[in-house]
Amino acid sequence: MRPPLQIASGLLAAVSLSVPLLLLPSNSKQLASHAAAEPSKSEIHFRIGEVYEKNGQLDKAEAEYVIAATDGTVQIQSQALANLQRLLQFTTNRNLQIAQTYESQEQWSQAEAYFVKAAESAQNQVDRQAALEGIERIRKKSISPLDPLLEHTEWMPKAGIFLLRLFASVVLLLAILRFYIALQAISRSTKIWPFEGDEQLSKVIQSAFPSVRAKAYSAVGLFTAIKLPQTLTTVYPFVPLHLGELPEEAIEMGELKIPSLASLLQLLVRPRLEVEGGISTSDSGSFVYAHVWRNHWFRTRLQTVATTTIPKPDPNGAALELFIYDVFLKTLWKMGRHELS
């Protein structure tokens, strides 16, 4: 609410511009004769207040009465104060009425606002008490039985935010850990590249590596079908094959676009061993060779070479199996124990 003095001074400026234009005579003689009977400023404000009051513009009237009451004759002052009191009483009564109407309609927030206004403008203890009681009544009515319980759960939104942040941190940590494990898996893996020279036999050789390894593991490794107490568990740590378990889809990190997570990993780390080779086919059989390359940091060196001739036909794939065992064992011999653990 604006201070009455401020309102009044604003009005005064407006009235000085408008009212005198209506009241002032058209020549200077008339001006001189009127100067003696000119009303005081407080009187003018008083009159303006009366006009506003008649028009129902009570706020404006109140402001004018306040100005008149502060600067004027005793008579004007007493009249202005009387009018002010009447106005405030009227305002209080009206606010109480409105508040009670809202209360009866159970519109608690509006009712409370008008009771507050009534309390502020109350001119006597009875009205103020009525307004205050109204406020208290409204607050009691608007309070739900669940509100005390709700007060006890006010911490929950913050706790929820905290948990969300914690969850996000855990997810991030897991992602980093997963990435690290993937790096390790690749760094310990063996990549079998397609053998050159005979596409069909190359596919057979590529698939034979994991199958021979699985066969050896199932018989003499940790996963023997029968595990009797006298059974020896001979773990030949043939290096794991490339897992290829990471998504190939492109990923975006901010403005950086990476073709795929797998390619990112390949940038960071290479398989420990890479087997590449070739096939030279003749009528009697196929000469097959394999180069086993060892990657260590930024260095790559030839670890071992294995060769064989696979006859045509190769019953039960025995010759191919021997070749793969040869590759595995030669690699095993060349690598240190600590590298295979």
Place this chain on the structure above:
Amino acid sequence: MNSLDYVPKNPRAFQGYVEGVRKLNDYLESNVGVQLAEADRYLSQAIDSDPDFLPAQYYKSIVLTHERKSDDAIQLLEELLNKKPTFQTEVLYNLAFAYAKKYQYEPLTKAIELAAKALDEAKADERTELILLLSAIRAWMFAVFAGRPYGHPENFDQRKREYLPRAVEIADSVLKDRRLPELPADTRAAITVEAHNAAGIAFMRIGQFSSVFRNEKNSAWQLALQHYLAALSVHPHDVRVLDNISSLRLLQASKAAREGHTENIQKFASQARDRALEAISFNPGDQFRHYRRAQAEYLLGNLNGVHEAAQKALDQPGEVGEQKIRSLLNAQSTKDLAVVLDQNLTD
């Protein structure tokens, strides 16, 4: 066992080793004799390709024992032991088993001694599975050692009194051991079968020598059968257990013959023959089960069956002894029951 201590020198050795162990595992699961022969062939290939590849020698010795070629197995295991492998406890276990499978007095004594040594090593290494298996195998050795005179009648009674109750006690303690259920299924099964088999043999002998064990006279054979059947419920193809049931039924048939219970002779002899045939269907490569069948056929009066089974027994390796088999092979009739009854004496 650390694999890197024993990497074969060439791929052929490794291929033979992998295939041999696979076939041996198949045999241990099914007891089908053909798989044992294949395991032997592959492991021989491995040893020929790399004579220093010790794991192949170890598995070959297990195969030889199961093939009833105990002397060959013992020789291989003794050589292996001298090379001080990292898997010495396992070698000792198999060496003890191979000695015991000779079914002779001194080898059995040696087997008991070796099993005790292996047990001490297993305890020192806290190898629960080997501790329980060695305990069960010791129970089996005690039952076998006390089951026959083995050319030493002077201490036979003493052996019966000492070792048969101990065999039952040890087998029982293994079966009740709280660590047993915690072992992997296959390991648990192997130990359970061995313990039940040992208890079965011990009770079978207690029933046979009822003059020494008067209190158990009426219950022993029933308990023996229960233990054998419990072993079969775990491993239905176990030819050793099937052989032992055949032996029990023959003892019962022989006792019925001595007591003149004709119906029971037929009943028990039929059961003895059926169990022997069942074992032969899984693995015919053991003269003992053919010999048992021949004895059962004799009691049933089937002379052709006697000759057929005795001939097959002669063709197979084993420790029965040629003389016993020939007595059946040369039989002209089945009237003289003493040929069988004298080999299945009961008190």
